[in-house]
Structure formats: C-alpha cells, structure tokens
Amino acid sequence: MIRSKIAGIGHYVPEKAVSNNDLAGVMDTSDEWIQERTGIKERRYGKKHKETTSTMGARAAEIAIQRAGIEKEDVDFIIFATLSPDYYFPGCGVLMQRELGITKTEIGALDIRNQCSGFVYGLSIADQFIKSGMYKNILLVGAEMHSMGLEYSTKGRNVTVIFGDGAGAAIIQPTEEADKGVLTTKLHSDGTYAEKLAFINPGSHGGYHFDKMGEEIDFGYPDQEFGGIFITQQMIDNDMHYPNMEGQFVFKLAVQKFPEVIMEALNETGLQPSDINMLVPHQANLRISQFVQKRMGLRDDQVWNNIQKYGNTTAASIPIALCEAWEAGKVKDGDLVCLAAFGSGFTWGSALIRW
Ligand code: ACO
Numbered sequence: 001m002i003r004s005k006i007a008g009i010g011h012y013v014p015e016k017a018v019s020n021n022d023l024a025g026v027m028d029t030s031d032e033w034i035q036e037r038t039g040i041k042e043r044r045y046g047k048k049h050k051e052t053t054s055t056m057g058a059r060a061a062e063i064a065i066q067r068a069g070i071e072k073e074d075v076d077f078i079i080f081a082t083l084s085p086d087y088y089f090p091g092c093g094v095l096m097q098r099e100l101g102i103t104k105t106e107i108g109a110l111d112i113r114n115q116c117s118g119f120v121y122g123l124s125i126a127d128q129f130i131k132s133g134m135y136k137n138i139l140l141v142g143a144e145m146h147s148m149g150l151e152y153s154t155k156g157r158n159v160t161v162i163f164g165d166g167a168g169a170a171i172i173q174p175t176e177e178a179d180k181g182v183l184t185t186k187l188h189s190d191g192t193y194a195e196k197l198a199f200i201n202p203g204s205h206g207g208y209h210f211d212k213m214g215e216e217i218d219f220g221y222p223d224q225e226f227g228g229i230f231i232t233q234q235m236i237d238n239d240m241h242y243p244n245m246e247g248q249f250v251f252k253l254a255v256q257k258f259p260e261v262i263m264e265a266l267n268e269t270g271l272q273p274s275d276i277n278m279l280v281p282h283q284a285n286l287r288i289s290q291f292v293q294k295r296m297g298l299r300d301d302q303v304w305n306n307i308q309k310y311g312n313t314t315a316a317s318i319p320i321a322l323c324e325a326w327e328a329g330k331v332k333d334g335d336l337v338c339l340a341a342f343g344s345g346f347t348w349g350s351a352l353i354r355w
Helices: 020-024 031-038 053-067 092-100 115-131 154-160 191-196 208-212 233-237 247-269 286-296 314-327
Strands: 003-012 016-019 042-045 077-081 108-112 138-144 166-175 181-189 278-281 336-343 347-354
Touching (some): 003 115, 003 181, 016 020, 020 031, 031 286, 053 092, 053 138, 053 166, 053 314, 092 138, 108 115, 115 138, 115 166, 115 181, 115 336, 138 314, 166 314, 191 247, 247 286, 247 336, 247 347, 278 286, 278 314
Parallel strands (some): 077 108
Antiparallel strands (some): 003 166, 016 042
C-alpha cells in the first residue's frame, strides 16, 4: 500500500524580531496584555521590499529539499498556501518556482487559500496526488508576510499584535513502509460566518454580502454602468483595507473545533489521544492550544507551541512548529504526529502522521 510521507522539512523566519513593547510604541497596547491574552512575546517581520511571502517560502523550501535528499529539479509539483500573497494574481506558487530557479521543468504549481488551515489542506491534497501515483516529490509550502498588510494603530490592535511573518515547507513523497506516513486527513469548512475573520478589501464583492446580511456599509463604489473597482478611495480613507476579526467569536469556535477534528482523525484510525507523541496545533493563541491540550488530556511534552516567539504565522505556523519540533528531536521515527488547524472561513482540519 502506498502512503505519503514527509521526507524533508524546513522553515525560515526573518531576522527582525518585533517585541510587544515595540508595538506598544505605535498603538495603545502593552506587553502584559499581549502575553496574558495570547502568550506572544515577539514576532518576526520580513525585510520590507527585500523579502516577500514567496521568497520566504523559497528559503524554507531549499532546506526541505536538501533534507529530503533530492535536487530542486526533482520536485514534480508545488502547492503553496498563503493568505498574504505577493500579488493578487498570479499566486505565490509560480513566484516561488521562479525564485527557486526551477521554471525549466515546467511543473504544475497550485495555490491554495484556506488561511490557518492552508497547510493541512495542502497536505491532504498532496496525499491524494501521491497515493494516486501522479507525483513523487511534492513541495508543500505555507508562508506569510502579514507585516505588510496590518493596521498599525489602536483601531487594529486586536489583529495586529497576533500576526507574524515566516515560512515552512515539506517534501511529500510516497512510501511503502508498513504503517508509516500520512494515516488520514480530515477537512471541514462552514462559510456561515465568513466575515467574522476576514480581509475583504480589495475584492470583487461590491458590497453584495453585506447587503444580503442587512448591513449598510458604504464602500464608496463609483456609480457607473460598467465595471467596478476592487479598492476605492473611501476604503483607504476609512481604513477598510485591513484584516478584521471578532476575536472572542473565533476563540469560542476554535476551542470546540480543534478537539472535534482531532478526535475524528483518531477515531477513524482506532487511536487514542494518549497515542499522540506530538500534537502540532496551528499557533493561533497560546490559550487556545492550552485549552485543547487540557480537553484532550495531553501532557506538556505532547504539544508543541512556539507562538511565544513568532506570533500567528497562519499557513506557515504548522510547518514552522513541526520543523522546530523535529529539529529538537521531539518528532522521531515511528512517532504519531497530529497536525490540527482552525481559522478564517471558517475552515479547519487535522492530519495524523506516523513518522
Ligand atoms: N491591547 C490592549 N487591549 C486590547 C488589544 C490589544 N492588543 N486588543 C483588544 N484589546 C481590548 C479590547 O478593545 C477590549 O477592550 P474593551 O473591553 O474596553 O472593549 C478588551 O481588550 C477585550 O477584547 P477582546 O477582543 O474581547 O479580547 P480577547 O480576550 O478575546 O483577546 C484575541 C483577543 C487575542 C484576539 C482573542 O480573542 C483570540 O485569540 N481570538 C482567536 C484568534 C484566532 O484564533 N484566530 C484564528 C486564526 S487567524 C486566521 O485564521 C487568519
């Protein structure tokens, strides 16, 4: 039986560390508030105009490729997950392909959104391609350059303080080793509350969803017969071009859905929470991870958290955390690793991997 395995993993975080006190210099917040509510002490910001989501993805990819013992030219498919792409289009997959210098092989590149659960969704897609025999070396990347699109003012503080930049990558290969590799992936979504955690402008919505919800919001669209515009002067003047989140609403759903989707994967494979050697949850908030750990009855050494150093790096958070856990020798041959994510959409998912 062919399964897919993670043959190499890498991560990259930019050099510049931004402390909570640094942010307190530009908005009404404090180190104490941020640490108490989120666990975050600092986050990394990419080098403006020098680093991008796709270049950081490429740096993480180079490490994963080298650790998988393959050459860049051996990669036969790219999956790139991000919510902070370099361009509206084309996506980061092709930009990273160019950055890696592997355009000659003309391999396919797929961009996926799915925000915080992007890496888990990407792993599930890669898993299907590997099991079907279509590809042998899939490069899966999750990367974010949030720092270019956050609101550095008191109005945006609830969102801005939690996000950071970084990238993680994995090479997914087939394996015929008994009981090894990806055992299962579980994917879910519910678009009912899409706007509770969203970055809506620029976009092509033209106010439609808000009209339907009975919310009268003036986006400043020009009154013209044909065409429209993705972003208006009014959006810029009124700071409507930043991410928006109802934190408590997201928090309550997250602590419900994380355990649910982890248990779904465990039940399907006949395993128990106590069988998990390492749970790598999406790093959304340390309090969410601690809540999930408690609910699942897991010990501290069964859960990997690094949000303290990097904040929430969205699609990059799981591969960065998994890579750090592996580098620290906490993910070993034969270990049961569980990945789980919940985020904007809402979308959520889990994966069980026998390492
Ligand atoms: N500094 C100081 N005060 C703040 C800050 C800040 N950075 N942010 C908010 N506050 C204030 C609020 O204005 C509010 O003040 P008020 O009581 O006077 O109105 C008070 O603190 C409480 O605000 P809440 O939003 O209720 O604070 P909460 O304890 O919920 O913490 C947080 C906010 C950290 C965002 C939390 O709700 C959370 O982590 N939610 C989940 C986030 C998440 O999981 N997102 C999903 C992943 S991201 C993705 O998918 C893209």
